[in-house]
Amino acid sequence: MKRKPMRILPEALKQLFKKPATSKYPFEKAKLYAGYRARINFEVEKCIGCKMCMRVCPSKAIEIIPAENQPQPQIGPDGKPMPVKKIFNCIMNLDRCIYCAQCVEICPKKALAYTQDFELAQIEKKKLRLHYKN
Amino acid sequence: MEMITALVYIAIFPGFFFLAVYGTALQWADRKICAVMQNRVGPPWYQTLADFIKLASKEVIIPDGADVKMFKALPYIAVAAVITAMLFIPITSSPIYSFQGDMIAVVYLLTIPTATFFLAGWSSTSPYASFGSMRVMTQLFGYEVPMLLSLVGPAILAGSWSIYDISAYFSTNPKMLFFQIIGFIVSLLSVQGKLERVPFDTPHAKNEIVGGQFTEYSGILLGLFNLSIDMEMVVCAALINAIFLGGSWQLGGWASIVLFLIKTFAIVFLFTAIKAMMARVRIDQMVKFCWKYLAPLAMIQIIVDICLKYTLLK
Amino acid sequence: MAKITIPLGPQHPALKEPENFMLVLDGEQICDATVNLGYNHRGIEKAAENRNYIQDIYLLERICGICSHSHVSCYIGCVEEIAKVEVPQRAKAIRTLVAELERIHSHLLWLGVAAYEMGFETMFMYTWRDREQVLDCLEMLSGNRVHYGINTLGGVRRDINAQQAKEIIKKINYLEERTKYYVNLATEEPTVLARTQNVGKLPYKVALERNALGPTARASGVKMDVRKQEPYFIYDKLDFEMITYDSEDVFGRVVVRVLELVESYKIIKQVLSALPEGAISVKVPWKIPAGESVFRYEAPRGEDIHYVKSNGSEIPERVKVRAPTLSNFQSIPYMLKGDYLADVPITIAAIDPCMSCTDRAVVYDAKNGKTRTFDWEELRKYSIEFYKKKGVNFSTK
Structure with a gap:
């Protein structure tokens, strides 16, 4: 078998004049590709409360609850109460979320969407429980 | 008065203080250069100091069944031996103490830290530590002979066993240095074994036997052992500098100190390059390599030197 | 010197995951070795029986951090077979693409780990630096570096566009060049050769007998690759070679893995040059009809087998995972016998172990040296007793 000692030396010496490959992340902004899955955003207006997201969430991180302040039923011109769209809020437990974005995919009304917001570490556990409301 | 100057020599220059500062600085340079070679960032300049302070502030844990007195005394003995x-090694034009045969004394003094490493592992009574100390001893028999043989060649040429005389000889006959290249390479490689660096770092190979002989050491005791290795690196570099690179070239004063720093740094750079480009070899392969290649090469060097002295230079 | 027994693990710098190897040593030489599993059991199979099919995708993805696509593809293969779903060609091609990118990332990672276990840190740093390229490809393609989540029942979740394909080709070309360098480095550097040649011998016969898989088996000359034997996805239409080597040692495993990298680059280029048009997924009903299925998949570490049994509801009745490492562990004691202590890390690393994939709950009784498995009831009883001793009472009674 061919043997060549010190084969890596030229490469190693070349590195002396190059910048390190390490990314200086906390000091420089991290480069993300479009489509990186981070925090899931929720739009109250779009949600119809089908709770499909709750059904597919692998870690039971998402919770859809009826909003506290529902719109008052209004009386239509014919004297009957008009049908009113119920409003739903979303509780997102970031400590449980695994950022698979399956909820985004299953949502029929596109009320959920992933963002590029990935710096989510918190010292207090309470702050990891996001409450999206109207 | 003599007492005070001796104390200054031991405590400040070229003793403990100088060795500790320069040793940790070289240790940092070694780590930083290695990191840059590996395309990494590497530690900041205060890293080695911070490591030492951290270790010094930690609790010392002594394992059950260890010989407490010996366990505590060993790191101090290692540091003292290195200082x-x-x-005996000249930094400025003349060394502090010198006598015929001080080269042999230095080699033996440098064996004392290795012996303390062995005892440290042995007295810790843990399987990993005893494996480490066994390897320390096996490795000692591997590199010690080639290292000593490689130093014999220049001594024969200079006709003296004193380090100062050898470096003085080479500074007056610089041409002779070119004939010492084999001995220089042999000594560089065998010093890698003495300092327990890649490729000969089997005694504390972390993937195999965790911390090796230092597995049970902690706190200031471990810090002192690390410091003694750093200091040993300086001493070994200084020894190679004095014997193979002509020491201070009779410059004297500050110039010789600057020259000393530059040359020892260059030697440490070579150490780092060797460390960066090789894998760790097994202990049996290490001993085989030392006896099969290094020792014969050192013998060739001696023969070359004898020929030079008694035929060509007559 | 008398024989001594030393533990390697569960906490040891050579092991990246907790697992225990008891080594009986005579000086530096190993007389006997035993593997003890069970430090990393997570009960994933049981958990899979409590979640629906879609949730299980993400659960099973987390069996392993490195071959995450392998486990999911294997599971999804089973489910699609039971549901009799015809997956579109484009989805199959994208799955193949991700599978090969994953193989590259796993093999490069392995090369780095092997170099690290040999104490060759410079090579370790270089391979891991280059591995970032393929991780970037995966992030661009799927939206994450490790748990890609590209698979879904009936297809894939994300399509690939021309620009992405171009960038992947660019990165693959760079990696191809680097891999040539690593081939030379790993096969010519004397210290690497000294550490790998004639280490961890596993002869052809023993490899078959002990059911070695993947690169470990192929380095012993066993011609075995699910991609060739039982092609899934679009592997039957691709032109690539099965790499085998007959040195039967760690060196052979290095060579097989490095050459497989080259094959993977070939596959990726083929897939990207002839990407079929069409939809990327079809709809799969929530409830999967009753049935059972087994799927074989060539993960980077060897053959991965999943078994799924459905009962007509939206929750699987049984999911069984056989990770490749479990099978490869059988040959470790054989490989270690007669070697030196210094060879242990590299020999263990040579099968590319993934402990957390493998673990099943097993109890090792140190007194009589017997091993037995706990069943669910026993385990529950044991855990209640264990916590009672600590002063916590979990039992409902």
């Missing part, structure tokens, strides 16, 4: 060795 003593440094006193």
Whole structure:
């Protein structure tokens, strides 16, 4: 078998004049590709409360609850109460979320969407429980 | 008065203080250069100091069944032996103490830290530590002979066993240095074994036997052992500098100190390059390599030197 | 010197995951070795029986951090077979693409780990630096570096566009060049050769007998690759070679893995040059009809087998995972016998172990040296007793 000692030396010496490959992340902004899955955003207006997201969430991180302040039923011109769209809020437990974005995919009304917001570490556990409301 | 100057020599220059500062600085340079070679960032300049302070502030844990007195005394003995060795090596034009045969004394003083490493592992009574100390001893028999043989060649040429005389000889006959290249390479490689660096770092190979002989050491005791290795690096570099690179070239004063720093740094750079480009070899392969290649090469060097002295230079 | 027994693990710098190897040593030489599993059991199979099919995708993805696509593809293969779903060609091609990118990332990672276990840190740093390229490809393609989540029942979740394909080709070309360098480095550097040649010998016969898989088996000359034997996805239409080597040692495993990298680059280029048009997924009903299925998949570490049994509801009745490492562990004691202590890390690393994939709950009784498995009831009883001793009472009674 061919043997060549010190084969890596030229490469190693070349590195002396190059910048390190390490990314200086906390000091420089991290480069993300479009489509990186981070925090899931929720739009109250779009949600119809089908709770499909709750059904597919692998870690039971998402919770859809009826909003506290529902719109008052209004009386239509014919004297009957008009049908009113119920409003739903979303509780997102970031400590449980695994950022698979399956909820985004299953949502029929596109009320959920992933963002590029990935710096989510918190010292207090309470702050990891996001409450999206109207 | 003599007492005070001796104390200054031991405590400040070229003793403990100088060795500790320069040793940790070289240790940092070694780590930083290695990191840059590996395309990494590497530690900041205060890293080695911070490591030492951290270790010094930690609790010392002594394992059950260990010989407490010996366990505690060993790191101090290692540091003391290294400092003593440094006193015989010339930094400025003349060394602090010199006598015929001080080269042999330095080599033996440099064996004392290795012996303390062995005892440290042995007295810790843990399987990993005893494996480490067994390997320390096996490795000692591997590199010690080639290292000593490689130093014999220049000594024969200079006709003296004193380090100062050898470096003085080479500074007057610089041409002779080119004939010492084999011995220089042999000594560089065998010093890698003495300092327990890649490719000969089997005694504390972390993937195999965790911390090796230092597995059970902690706190200031471990810090002192690390410091003694750093200091040993300086002493070994200084020894190679004095014997193979002509020491201070009779410059004297500050110039010789600057020259000393530059040359020892260059030697440490070579150490780092060797460390960066090789894998760790097994202990049996290490001993085989030392006896099969290094020792014969050192013998060739001696023969070359004898021929030079008694035929060509007559 | 008398024989001594030393533990390697569960906490040891050579092991990246907790697992225990008891080594009986005579000086530096190993007389006997035993593997003890069970430090990393997570009960994933049981958990899979409590979640629906879609949730299980993400659960099973987390069996392993490195071959995450393998486990999911294997599971999804089973489910699609039971549901009799015809997956579109484009989805199959994208799955193949991700599978090969994953193989590259796993093999490069392995090369780095092997170099690290040999104490060759410079090579370790270089391979891991280059591995970032393929991780970037995966992030661009799927939206994450490790748990890609590209698979879904009936297809894939994300399509690939021309620009992405171009960038992947660019990165693959760079990696191809680097891999040539690593081939030379790993096969010519004397210290690497000294550490790998004639280490961890596993002869052809023993490899078959002990059911070695993947690169470990192929380095012993066993011709075995699910991609060739039982092609899934679009592997039957691709032109690539099965790499085998007959040195039967760690060196052979290095060579097989490095050459497989080259094959993977070939596959990726083929897939990207002839990407079929069409939809990327079809709809799969929530409830999967009753049935059972087994799927074989060539993960980077060897053959991965999943078994799924459905009962007509939206929750699987049984999911069984056989990770490749479990099978490869059988040959470790054989490989270690007669070697030196210094060879242990590299020999263990040579099968590319993934402990957390493998673990099943097993109890090792140190007194009589017997091993037995706990069943669910026993385990529950044991855990209640264990916590009672600590002063916590979990039992409902």
